Amino acid sequence: MKRGLLFALLSASLVTVFAVALVAAAFVRPRVFRGLLFAQSPLGRGLAHRSAYPSANAEVVAQANPAVVTVIATRAERHNAALQGLQERLHESDDPTIEPLTPQAHVPEARPQRGSGTGFIIDPDGLIVTNEHVIKEADRIKVKLADGRERRAVVQGADHATDIALLKIEASDLPVLPLGDSDAVRVGDPVIAIGNPLDYEHSVTSGIVSAKGRKVYNDPPFENFIQTDAAINRGNSGGPLLNLAGEVVGVNTIIRVDGRGISFAVPSNVVKQVIAQLRAQGYVVRGKLGVAPQNLTPEFCDGLGLGGLRGVLVAAVNPDTAAARAGIQPYDVITHFDGQTVSNSDEFFNLVAGTPPQREVEIELVRGGQTLRLRARLDQREEEGRARQSEPPASLERSSLHLGFSVRDNTPEAQHALRVGTWTGQVTGGVIISEIDPLSAAADAGLAVGHVILEANRQEIHDLQDFQRIVERLHDGSALVLRISSPHQKDYALVAIRVGEEK
Secondary structure (H helix, E strand, O other): OHHHHHHHHHHHHHHHHHHHHHHHHHHHOHHHHHHHHHOOOHHHHHHHHHOOOOOOHHHHHHHHHHHEEEEEEEEOOOOOHHHHHHOHHHHHHOOOOEEEOOOOOEOOOOOOEEEEEEEEEEEOOOEEEEEHHHHOOOOEEEEEOOOOOEEEEEEEEEEOOOOEEEEEEOOOOOOOOOEOOHHHOOOOOEEEEEEOHHHOOOEEEEEEEEEEEEOOOOOOOOOOEEEEOOOOOOOOOOOEEEOOOOOEEEEEEEEEOOOOOOEEEEEHHHHHHHHHHHHHHOOOOOEEOOEEEEEOOHHHHHHHOOOOOOOEEEEEEOOOOHHHHHOOOOOOEEEEEOOEEOOOHHHHHHHHHOOOOOOEEEEEEEEOOEEEEEEEEOEEOOOOOOOOOOOOOHHHOOOOOOOOEEEEEOOHHHHHHHOOOOOOOOOOOOEEEEEEOOOEHHHHOOOOOOOEEEEEOOEEOOOHHHHHHHHHOOOOOOEEEEEEEOOOOOOEEEEEEEOOOEO
């Protein structure tokens, strides 16, 4: 009896001590307490699974934002021809409800045409992914990094079919974004978009993956878009679509203008294939088999006695192609391509186009109830070619200092020749800008034909000789501060440019 009472008192004491310890832990180490409490529950296991990813969108954004850049493409044209070029695929589709995420273009009559989009860094030495339509027909491309630095970019290569371009800037030790596995993305997965919509740099939106394998232009060969409801607008072009692990699973490309929350991104696995070729050779080549595939419908299966066979039906074989040389015939059903199962015509085309030309592949097909295995050496698709590199027009090249403008003495005759106003005598002396490169840093700083330079680096300018004497002492990279005015006004302004800096 006494032993039983003693045991009961001891047990009660232990329970009391344990309860007090739990209460203390809950106040002193609440996170540890919750971890111990829920570790073995279904909720606890779910939380543990989520801990493999950043716990909030803010963490993903903080990690990814430094590798997202603004891409500014400048074109010398002063009309809308370049914008029309950006809409080629839209016009081909004859569907006014869809459009590429075209750059925000500013097209004043007397200014060059500029458009901006987004990109992201994939290599610490300065390789940047963006959309092809962002930099299409650009004469000069500038990249603005997250820390505010600006760099001239050149096009390493571009692929119109997938709307992917690869840029290169001179830099090192840059932050990068990893390309994830878009095949692993599921409908309903959360995603985050970062970009520069309507010039609001580094805007962040979030949503989910709405669908996969979408077509937009009804262009069978290359369309395999990820659909998302994350808010995306013009200027998001070329920006990353991220999963909660901070990996890029898509490149934002197209929006529906007649709806809300319907946007499309190029899957990262497609981007990987394209970028590999752009890095190696500057352009993309794709394999071609030479058949016209059609999806197997119940009617085809019943009419041809195919039962539940899965694959693609060969409707036609083009003569003098890899398919013809391999012996493929109409009514064949291709079930496997180079060891991979074929389910539909889109999947089949992507497999063929993703295989390099001249590679020999195995085609498994069913003909008359018998399974055959044929070998084919793929041809190259004819429309592929080298991407034009982004180089400034020769007519816009300047001296080694790259001032970006020319000057002459400020005289009534000069003003009359330049048609910049009527001489009033209010602004005399100095030199007048007679010509300016519309794609230069000087033009970006606001200098224009007709501006009178009165001082350079705080030294007064009386004539052309004074200006040339100051400029001769400068070297590439020097800062040049100018005090300017209009020839017939007394309003003055200061303008600073970097000598030798190309935009």
